[in-house]
Amino acid sequence: xxxxxxxxxxxxxxxxALAEGMDYLPGNGTYREGDNIxxxxxxLVNVDGRAIKIVPLTGRYLPKRGDTIIVKVQEIVMSGxxxxxxxxxTAMLNMKDAxxxxxxxxxxxxxxxxxxxxxxxxxVNVTTQMLxxxxxxxxxxxxxxxxxxxKVNTNKVPRIIGKKGSMVSMIKQATGSRIIxxxxxxxxxxxxxxxxxxxAVETINKIAEESHIAGLTDRIxxxxxxxxxxxxxxxxxxxxxxxxx
Amino acid sequence: MKMxxxxxxxxxxxxxxxxxxDGRAPLEYRKPIKVEYDISKSAEGSxxxxxxxxxxxxxxxxxxxxxxxxxxxxxxxMCGAELIPMANPEFELGAPGLQAIExxxxxxxxxxxxxxxxxxxxxxxxxxxxxxxxxDLIPINDSGNLFDASAxxxxxxxxxxxxxxxxxxxxxxxxxxxxxxxxxxxxxxSVTVCKIGSHFIIDPTEEEEKxxxxxxxxxxxxxxxxxxxxKGGEETLTSEDIDKMIGIAVEKANELRAAx
Numbered sequence: 001x002x003x004x005x006x007x008x009x010x011x012x013x014x015x016x017a018l019a020e021g022m023d024y025l026p027g028n029g030t031y032r033e034g035d036n037i038x039x040x041x042x043x044l045v046n047v048d049g050r051a052i053k054i055v056p057l058t059g060r061y062l063p064k065r066g067d068t069i070i071v072k073v074q075e076i077v078m079s080g081x082x083x084x085x086x087x088x089x090t091a092m093l094n095m096k097d098a099x100x101x102x103x104x105x106x107x108x109x110x111x112x113x114x115x116x117x118x119x120x121x122x123x124v125n126v127t128t129q130m131l132x133x134x135x136x137x138x139x140x141x142x143x144x145x146x147x148x149x150x151k152v153n154t155n156k157v158p159r160i161i162g163k164k165g166s167m168v169s170m171i172k173q174a175t176g177s178r179i180i181x182x183x184x185x186x187x188x189x190x191x192x193x194x195x196x197x198x199x200a201v202e203t204i205n206k207i208a209e210e211s212h213i214a215g216l217t218d219r220i221x222x223x224x225x226x227x228x229x230x231x232x233x234x235x236x237x238x239x240x241x242x243x244x245x
Numbered sequence: 246m247k248m249x250x251x252x253x254x255x256x257x258x259x260x261x262x263x264x265x266x267d268g269r270a271p272l273e274y275r276k277p278i279k280v281e282y283d284i285s286k287s288a289e290g291s292x293x294x295x296x297x298x299x300x301x302x303x304x305x306x307x308x309x310x311x312x313x314x315x316x317x318x319x320x321x322x323m324c325g326a327e328l329i330p331m332a333n334p335e336f337e338l339g340a341p342g343l344q345a346i347e348x349x350x351x352x353x354x355x356x357x358x359x360x361x362x363x364x365x366x367x368x369x370x371x372x373x374x375x376x377x378x379x380x381d382l383i384p385i386n387d388s389g390n391l392f393d394a395s396a397x398x399x400x401x402x403x404x405x406x407x408x409x410x411x412x413x414x415x416x417x418x419x420x421x422x423x424x425x426x427x428x429x430x431x432x433x434x435s436v437t438v439c440k441i442g443s444h445f446i447i448d449p450t451e452e453e454e455k456x457x458x459x460x461x462x463x464x465x466x467x468x469x470x471x472x473x474x475x476k477g478g479e480e481t482l483t484s485e486d487i488d489k490m491i492g493i494a495v496e497k498a499n500e501l502r503a504a505x
Contacts, residue, residue: 117251145251146254146255147255148252148255148266194262194264195264198268202268
């Protein structure tokens with residue numbers, strides 16, 4: 001007879017037994033040992049029918065194919081750029097994935113992307129050895145000029161973006177800032193004026209801190225309205241969420 | 246082209262409006278400025294200083310040493326910093342680099358030239374045996390402005406120091422006496438003023454430290470007397486710049502002193 005040992009939305013610590021018996025299935029962040037399912041990470045338990053998974057509260061970014069991430073140029077090699085992804089692994093941007101221009105052999109690659117530049121790019125492949133290939137060919141993928149870059153807990157990124165980009169679009173609307181959220185927890189933003197940019201940063205940090213408390217969207221809306229003195233209407237972004245202008 | 250030119254431009258745009266990236270005014274210290282005393286059991290004196298996100302420990306060890314030939318009747322003073330990778334991933338293990346040496350020397354000079362320690366009183370037998378004070382600085386988290394935090398922590402640790410018991414010219418480190426170091430009330434603290442473009446800022450964050458043009462670390466005493474200066478950064482400073490920076494530093498030093 002299978003038995004669930006925890007409730008939905010409980011906090012689980014690594015090693016904690018979540019369920020007994022073969023009727024339950026181990027999902028993300030869990031593993032099966034004998035007949036039992038245990039937690040592999042710290043996070044909130046999510047029971048969806050027979051599947052048990054853990055929504056992590058902590059941890060670094062784990063690269064996934066198709067993710068749009070913001071990276072920093074760390075090194076330049078013969079064939080392209082090596083990038084810091086804010087995860088345990090570096091990514092590689094090949095010359096052929098960087099631009100459709102013809103690049104002369106041996107030419108200076110810093111004219112495209114230089115050391116310390118931030119780039120918004122898309123992961124095309126992640127090997128089992130965690131070699132990451134990215135591309136900057138695609139709509140909105142480019143070098144980020146101006147503005148500033150902040151880092152947040154990767155696991156909070158979905159809450160910052162919101163359903164269909166509703167949260168980030170609310171911040172954009174209220175503060176008049178331009179914001180790009182990378183799946184790797186790196187966020188680029190530039191405000192119309194410094195005060196509004198600071199408000200956007202504060203709001204993002206507030207979301208990351210309070211994302212586990214119910215009624216987040218309403219609270220953030222109230223906060224922004226109070227700070228800016230403007231009425232904000234909720235709306236979702238059409239097309240690709242969190243897209244670039 | 247310089248590195249971080251985009252960041253630099255953004256910071257200057259902000260400063261033109263009188264703001265910093267973290268919302269502070271240009272001449273404002275991060276909060277909290279906190280000093281904790283006596284954090285180490287094995288050191289003769291110790292302190293932990295927090296300025297915003299920057300956290301640093303200072304420890305004092307005392308030993309019996311032979312005095313230097315040019316000062317046979319004065320105690321010895323040594324100051325060193327160890328920049329460990331735990332504090333900042335850009336620090337590397339191994340022999341101290343330029344940054345660590347500079348940090349140690351700035352703190353050393355501030356303490357030494359203020360004559361806050363009456364080294365003559367640290368002499369036991371002239372020419373043979375004196376107390377040697379060694380100050381160790383260990384950053385726990387570097388989020389900028391290690392200079393000011395180090396100088397403050399070193400002074401706090403000196404104030405916290407009690408001499409160990411001396412028996413037959415041997416130190417019993419396990420027994421601490423109530424006797425403090427012979428300190429004057431000069432209270433030398435350092436304030437580092439940075440120049441970015443035409444703006445002056447104090448207490449730079451790690452980000453800002455990367456883009457500053459020049460910095461001047463000013464150690465001053467309670468009565469406003471200067472005791473040490475150290476210039477860093479690539480750009481030059483005019484004499485008006487230096488006058489302004491010293492004025493800022495002497496004024497802001499009181500804010501640090503209030504935390505002691």
